[in-house]
Amino acid sequence: LMHDNCVYGLTKMQASPTSPQGLKSNTSPRGALLAPLNPLLTSLSVSNVSFVAQAPDWIPDILYAIIREGYHHKGFSFIRILQRCPNFLPNLFDPLLQDPEKMLVLRHAQGIELEPSLSRIYRNQSEHDPADINRARELASDPDLTPVGILYRNDQVPCYEDLRKREQSFTPNMIEQVLNREFDKFMVQRRQNDEVSPQVNGHSVPDFAARVEITH
Numbered sequence: 001l002m003h004d005n006c007v008y009g010l011t012k013m014q015a016s017p018t019s020p021q022g023l024k025s026n027t028s029p030r031g032a033l034l035a036p037l038n039p040l041l042t043s044l045s046v047s048n049v050s051f052v053a054q055a056p057d058w059i060p061d062i063l064y065a066i067i068r069e070g071y072h073h074k075g076f077s078f079i080r081i082l083q084r085c086p087n088f089l090p091n092l093f094d095p096l097l098q099d100p101e102k103m104l105v106l107r108h109a110q111g112i113e114l115e116p117s118l119s120r121i122y123r124n125q126s127e128h129d130p131a132d133i134n135r136a137r138e139l140a141s142d143p144d145l146t147p148v149g150i151l152y153r154n155d156q157v158p159c160y161e162d163l164r165k166r167e168q169s170f171t172p173n174m175i176e177q178v179l180n181r182e183f184d185k186f187m188v189q190r191r192q193n194d195e196v197s198p199q200v201n202g203h204s205v206p207d208f209a210a211r212v213e214i215t216h
Helices: 039-044 060-072 094-098 116-121 133-140 160-166 172-185
Strands: 002-004 049-056 076-082 103-107 125-127 146-153
Touching (some): 039 049, 039 076, 039 133, 039 146
Parallel strands (some): 002 076, 049 076
């Protein structure tokens, strides 16, 4: 979850990678020079990403629905939350708040569906298949509309844990065998017809063979 208010507010107004170009802050008193980073496009370029979405903090139903879908998705999920900063950038998202038409709500059976009351407010909607990553990138890069919903979702992308298990070269049984072989190299045994136990630092060492068991 990326809570993006486009500024480092906790450190008292410092420019962040998503700050608007020209924003004056304690670290950019003459205005931010670079264009802001696009978190959606960046995450859509990650090799194993399989869930990318965006939600505003002022529409709780959409925010909850997207977080719920991302939580239950198996794999790398990225959700950007457009989060207002009342102290340092209180008017940043006013254009979206004042004109809901500037937001494009993405609808799909594998995405989110709006309640009738919200549909009457946020009428700018589009049927978008989140399996289409090329269309997701187009939506993420649109300078005129702010996409809200699930841009990309692919349940077939293997997650890191699955890949790691597939390449795992040591099973618990193999680890147990390796440890026992190493312990056997240093097994202490009494010599035949030797009535005196071996001595280590002046102390008698009893006969034993070191073994190990691993609980599975």
